[in-house]
Amino acid sequence: MTEMLLKYFREQQKQVETERIYNTQCPYCSMQCKMQLVEQTHVKRKTYKTIGRDNPTSQGRLCIKGMNAHQHPLHKDRIQYPLLKVNGEFVKISWREALDYIKEHVTEIQEKNGADALGVYGSASITNEEAYLLGKFARVALKTKYIDYNGRLCMSAAASAASKTFGMDRGFTNSLQEIPFTECIMLAGTNIAECQPTIMPYFEKAKENGAFIIAIDPRETGTTKIADLHLKLKPGSDAALANGILKVIIEENYLDERFLQERVNGFEEVMQYVTSLEFSVIEEITGVPLEEMYQAARMFGQRETGMIFTARGVEQQTDGSAAVQNFLNILLSVGKIGKPRCGYGAITGQGNGQGNGQGAREHGQKADQLPGYRSIENHEHRMYIADVWNIEEKDLPRKGVSAYEMIEKIHDGEIKGLFLMCSNPTVSNPNANFVKKAFEKLEFLVVADMFESETAKLANLILPASSYLEDEGTMTNVEGRVTLREASFPCRGEVKHDWEILCEIAKVLGKEEHFSFSSAEEIFNELRMASKGGVADYSGITYERLREEKGILWPCRSLTDKGTERLFETRFAHSDGKAMMVPVSNQAIVPKAKITEKYPLYLTTGRVMSHYLTGVQTRKSASLSARNFESFMEIHPLTAKKYEISNQELVQIESSYGRIVVRSKFSEGIRPDTVFVPFHWADSQNVNNLVSEKLDPACKMPGFKVSAVNISPSVKRSSY
Numbered sequence: 001m002t003e004m005l006l007k008y009f010r011e012q013q014k015q016v017e018t019e020r021i022y023n024t025q026c027p028y029c030s031m032q033c034k035m036q037l038v039e040q041t042h043v044k045r046k047t048y049k050t051i052g053r054d055n056p057t058s059q060g061r062l063c064i065k066g067m068n069a070h071q072h073p074l075h076k077d078r079i080q081y082p083l084l085k086v087n088g089e090f091v092k093i094s095w096r097e098a099l100d101y102i103k104e105h106v107t108e109i110q111e112k113n114g115a116d117a118l119g120v121y122g123s124a125s126i127t128n129e130e131a132y133l134l135g136k137f138a139r140v141a142l143k144t145k146y147i148d149y150n151g152r153l154c155m156s157a158a159a160s161a162a163s164k165t166f167g168m169d170r171g172f173t174n175s176l177q178e179i180p181f182t183e184c185i186m187l188a189g190t191n192i193a194e195c196q197p198t199i200m201p202y203f204e205k206a207k208e209n210g211a212f213i214i215a216i217d218p219r220e221t222g223t224t225k226i227a228d229l230h231l232k233l234k235p236g237s238d239a240a241l242a243n244g245i246l247k248v249i250i251e252e253n254y255l256d257e258r259f260l261q262e263r264v265n266g267f268e269e270v271m272q273y274v275t276s277l278e279f280s281v282i283e284e285i286t287g288v289p290l291e292e293m294y295q296a297a298r299m300f301g302q303r304e305t306g307m308i309f310t311a312r313g314v315e316q317q318t319d320g321s322a323a324v325q326n327f328l329n330i331l332l333s334v335g336k337i338g339k340p341r342c343g344y345g346a347i348t349g350q351g352n353g354q355g356n357g358q359g360a361r362e363h364g365q366k367a368d369q370l371p372g373y374r375s376i377e378n379h380e381h382r383m384y385i386a387d388v389w390n391i392e393e394k395d396l397p398r399k400g401v402s403a404y405e406m407i408e409k410i411h412d413g414e415i416k417g418l419f420l421m422c423s424n425p426t427v428s429n430p431n432a433n434f435v436k437k438a439f440e441k442l443e444f445l446v447v448a449d450m451f452e453s454e455t456a457k458l459a460n461l462i463l464p465a466s467s468y469l470e471d472e473g474t475m476t477n478v479e480g481r482v483t484l485r486e487a488s489f490p491c492r493g494e495v496k497h498d499w500e501i502l503c504e505i506a507k508v509l510g511k512e513e514h515f516s517f518s519s520a521e522e523i524f525n526e527l528r529m530a531s532k533g534g535v536a537d538y539s540g541i542t543y544e545r546l547r548e549e550k551g552i553l554w555p556c557r558s559l560t561d562k563g564t565e566r567l568f569e570t571r572f573a574h575s576d577g578k579a580m581m582v583p584v585s586n587q588a589i590v591p592k593a594k595i596t597e598k599y600p601l602y603l604t605t606g607r608v609m610s611h612y613l614t615g616v617q618t619r620k621s622a623s624l625s626a627r628n629f630e631s632f633m634e635i636h637p638l639t640a641k642k643y644e645i646s647n648q649e650l651v652q653i654e655s656s657y658g659r660i661v662v663r664s665k666f667s668e669g670i671r672p673d674t675v676f677v678p679f680h681w682a683d684s685q686n687v688n689n690l691v692s693e694k695l696d697p698a699c700k701m702p703g704f705k706v707s708a709v710n711i712s713p714s715v716k717r718s719s720y
Helices: 002-016 095-113 128-141 156-166 176-181 197-208 238-251 257-263 267-275 279-286 290-302 320-333 357-362 379-389 403-411 432-440 498-508 520-531 543-549 622-627 637-642
Strands: 018-025 034-041 046-052 083-086 089-092 118-122 147-149 184-188 212-216 229-231 307-310 343-346 417-421 444-449 461-464 473-476 481-485 601-606 632-635 650-654 659-666 674-678 707-713
Touching: 018 481, 083 095, 095 118, 095 417, 095 444, 095 461, 095 498, 118 128, 118 403, 128 147, 128 417, 128 473, 128 498, 128 520, 147 403, 156 320, 156 343, 176 197, 184 197, 184 290, 184 320, 197 212, 212 290, 229 290, 238 267, 238 279, 238 290, 238 320, 257 320, 267 320, 279 290, 307 320, 320 343, 379 520, 403 432, 473 520, 481 543, 632 637, 637 659
Parallel strands: 118 147, 118 417, 184 212, 184 307, 212 229, 307 343, 417 444, 444 461, 601 674, 632 659
Antiparallel strands: 018 034, 034 046, 083 089, 083 461, 473 481, 601 707, 632 674, 650 659, 650 707
């Protein structure tokens, strides 16, 4: 009888089993790997698995995060209904009640304090359409100048440096497909092996083909293991190291003099400054031996082709913009730009980077920027966008301030209400204790998100937002390739897309005529018009083309334009067509933390492969959380011995800004004067509690990568 029942059950299971496939792309890093979610329905349960899809960028590869990405949108803690805080507790309300609540408080705050009493804090994890619409929402529906986004903490230094040097900023000046065939690669402050694993095969193939790889990092990582030369510099000394390499290039005459004469301004000033520097001083600042600087300069100067890549290790400094400019000075000095297998790449989506860090800033979330990379202070640019938006130019607000400076204005009481979309600033920002206190001062905080993040818990109202599985739209990946993220998974409960939320709020505020969109594609078509003629021109890109061509590199100025595979082949984007070199000081304008008797160690921060950003999403994934369920402090065994710290022991780390407690992890691959802590955890493990609020004067990037700290065992040991 038992065998007959089992046979019957198995037959029934086969008959009712179904399979559905949902096309999408990974929500995490800026590779934006294409993938499919496979849903299998059995008799009483559903199972899911994720597989990679072929595409020009990652060619079907997925990393551990992509393979498990579906676990967070399917998590039981997903917010499915609007939640209003009543007497300190969140209660479910209807969308109508939520929209009426927003209208009442927006009207009250702005009538009493003016339009700029409201701010908008955006995200680099949302689609291009939503980033575009959020900028328009702030400036047209709310009429506030205060909008910025968490991408400010990602690649603003690289964007600023590229704009000043080349006249424009796109993540990569070349496509990824050129990397395997270049002869020398410099990786400055990037750990792609852990942060963007699906890009790693390009570099491994280059090494197989004979490329010489130079890695610049205070730690040994999965990336430095493939390097032929590892420059293990002191944290924060990147600009000085670039000066040392540049000094060798000049003195050994590896210069491309014709290129410098015909296509570059400012070289003479750079040469005059760099040759005045003493190698002994640079050695002292960086901790890198002179012979290693010579080796790096010779290999990069002598090889016919070469590329430089920077990421958060260089960029998240109070001189990050200048440090990147100095690496670009190296690139220009040897003429390795605008040619096959030569160029620059800012590797986005690492550290505090986001999946759509490139596209999210191109179309209006930055305080000083309008769609298409237009300047909000340029009259011609303002007139063009005002015409697209059907408003008067005089009604378009002027520039606001950066993300962290907005928080300072919240703390000072100038900004009294905030719309927050898909971000967790009380964890991700520097001086995190101060940031939380600022948010607690807000009279009105509305958060659109999938989960109750640490910041969402402080909100008056939480709006349920859709996930990458549900929300169709375009994203712009690390190389500047615009891709279409298909999304057909059904929304649960009363979840809405971010663009739908913005349109519905605009409607109750009386701005429906400017926000009457019924699909993401409609928004994209307006974005195309808004970007037309701008630096980041998407006007030739359509959903149909993206489906057929699997992505297009911008600028793409017409329907017959195939996109731009390689930038700067004949001219740079400055008005005279030339690139600009500028001297970069060994010392930052904004002083960095220095080790002292009280705080004798450098602290640097970063990421682990299994987590992303503040961990709100990846900590909801059982498979990912199991790999790293708590934070840690990487420390050299000799340093640990000096401070009487055992391996796997709870340790207190303290700076002048705060303290945290994490577990120690011995590593002989880190400098003895440096400790490393990842930033994916909150509360007592939030490393950003230790980071200064000082900002890069050029791009307003915080100095996440250099703090001065002391360490001690968390629990005092008995003397017996």
